[in-house]
Amino acid sequence: MHAQYEITVIIPTFNEEVNIANIIEAVNSILSANNICGEILVIDDESRDKTIRIVQDLTLKFNNLKIIVRHADHGLSQSAVEGFKQANSDIFLVIDADFSHPPVLIPRFYDEIKKGADIVIGSRYTRGGGVKQWPLKRRVLSLGATGMGRILFPGITDPVSGFFALRKEVISGAQLHPRGYKILMEVLGKGRWKSVFEIPFTFTDRQHGESKLTSCIISDYVKQILIITEYSLTSRNNQVWNEWKKIIKFGFVGLSGVLVNIGFLYLFTEYMGLYYIIASIVAIEISILSNFLLNDCWTFKLKDEVDSYTQNRFQRFFSFQCVSIIGLIINIGILYFLTDFFGIYYLVSNLIGIFIVFFWNYLINRHVTWKL
Numbered sequence: 552m553h554a555q556y557e558i559t560v561i562i563p564t565f566n567e568e569v570n571i572a573n574i575i576e577a578v579n580s581i582l583s584a585n586n587i588c589g590e591i592l593v594i595d596d597e598s599r600d601k602t603i604r605i606v607q608d609l610t611l612k613f614n615n616l617k618i619i620v621r622h623a624d625h626g627l628s629q630s631a632v633e634g635f636k637q638a639n640s641d642i643f644l645v646i647d648a649d650f651s652h653p654p655v656l657i658p659r660f661y662d663e664i665k666k667g668a669d670i671v672i673g674s675r676y677t678r679g680g681g682v683k684q685w686p687l688k689r690r691v692l693s694l695g696a697t698g699m700g701r702i703l704f705p706g707i708t709d710p711v712s713g714f715f716a717l718r719k720e721v722i723s724g725a726q727l728h729p730r731g732y733k734i735l736m737e738v739l740g741k742g743r744w745k746s747v748f749e750i751p752f753t754f755t756d757r758q759h760g761e762s763k764l765t766s767c768i769i770s771d772y773v774k775q776i777l778i779i780t781e782y783s784l785t786s787r788n789n790q791v792w793n794e795w796k797k798i799i800k801f802g803f804v805g806l807s808g809v810l811v812n813i814g815f816l817y818l819f820t821e822y823m824g825l826y827y828i829i830a831s832i833v834a835i836e837i838s839i840l841s842n843f844l845l846n847d848c849w850t851f852k853l854k855d856e857v858d859s860y861t862q863n864r865f866q867r868f869f870s871f872q873c874v875s876i877i878g879l880i881i882n883i884g885i886l887y888f889l890t891d892f893f894g895i896y897y898l899v900s901n902l903i904g905i906f907i908v909f910f911w912n913y914l915i916n917r918h919v920t921w922k923l
């Protein structure tokens with residue numbers, strides 16, 4: 552059967568009476584200015600204000616507009632999934648009602664999908680993107696959420712964006728059960744896709760109404776990360792599993808480096824009589840070298856189908872060396888900062904430092920040293 556529209560713009564709403572008419576008008580005029588035959592689906596979760604009435608009235612003016620009011624299992628992500636089910640096209644785009652996401656970019660999303668991308672993401676964290684008017688707390692939370700998501704989906708800078716488009720095939724047959732706000736994570740984790748394209752945009756905090764982001768939604772997010780990780784490890788979604796295998800191997804190599812370091816420190820000090828600070832510097836260097844070789848030949852070993860890394864082995868060693876030394880400095884900085892400024896017990900501060908530096912080392916090495 553032929554799809555009725557070229558794109559379906561899904562707008563989840565809850566109490567958006569001040570924004571909804573404007574966003575519908577804006578989306579419609581952008582679609583028609585670009586000759587895109589699109590439908591607009593408003594998915595509402597029983598708003599208590601006039602949102603539903605306003606949209607119903609507008610359906611008389613726009614025959615490509617439809618509203619679906621959900622009466623159970625309320626939530627932004629669940630509403631997006633309902634939108635996917637009800638869509639009459641093969642391309643879906645999700646956008647907030649409150650102009651946090653600029654509707655003028657819709658034609659670019661559409662074009663990129665037409666050019667071949669499976670998923671197109673509006674990213675706040677790629678070059679050219681950003682956030683405006685966010686309080687510090689929200690920035691920190693958002694960076695934490697995107698950081699966790701990036702470990703699962705390396706190469707994607709904003710895996711928790713609420714502004715994205717996808718082809719229908721990506722999710723056909725997938726069992727989507729998202730909670731909270733992070734519908735895109737669910738799509739990335741359970742969908743079938745090969746190519747993702749990111750479009751930078753500046754997230755502008757809403758001028759009218761309130762964000763519905765609560766601490767409950769944040770805990771839902773952490774649960775969702777765990778569910779998607781488990782799903783990815785037990786399903787055919789090899790991309791995520793391969794990444795976790797690399798992280799685990801990188802961890803083992805790091806542990807082996809600690810043993811090498813202690814062994815050589817002992818040898819140089821006890822048997823060769825070297826001053827312990829000098830012995831320690833040499834032992835650190837040897838452990839960096841052994842870590843590098845193990846990572847190069849094991850953790851990041853090239854598969855047959857991949858050509859080569861952008862840097863040769865010497866350059867990779869130099870890069871690994873720099874990352875390791877900066878990592879050491881960060882570790883000492885965190886140890887000092889947490890212990891002296893926050894009064895945290897120094898062994899605990901050290902553990903936190905090791906944990907953070909482990910991911911720092913992994914991510915930078917993965918994307919710089921062993922860049923394909």
Ligand code: GDD
Nearest residue numbers: 563564565594595596626627630647648713732762763764
């Ligand atoms: N149907 C439905 N049900 N819609 C909802 C619900 C709900 O329970 N909660 C919020 N919405 C709608 C709002 O009406 C708005 O259109 C959109 O979802 C975003 O809601 P906000 O509450 O303003 O979101 P935010 O600005 O805090 O969060 C934004 O940034 C996140 C990334 O930091 C959104 O874009 C999220 O999608 C995004 O993940």
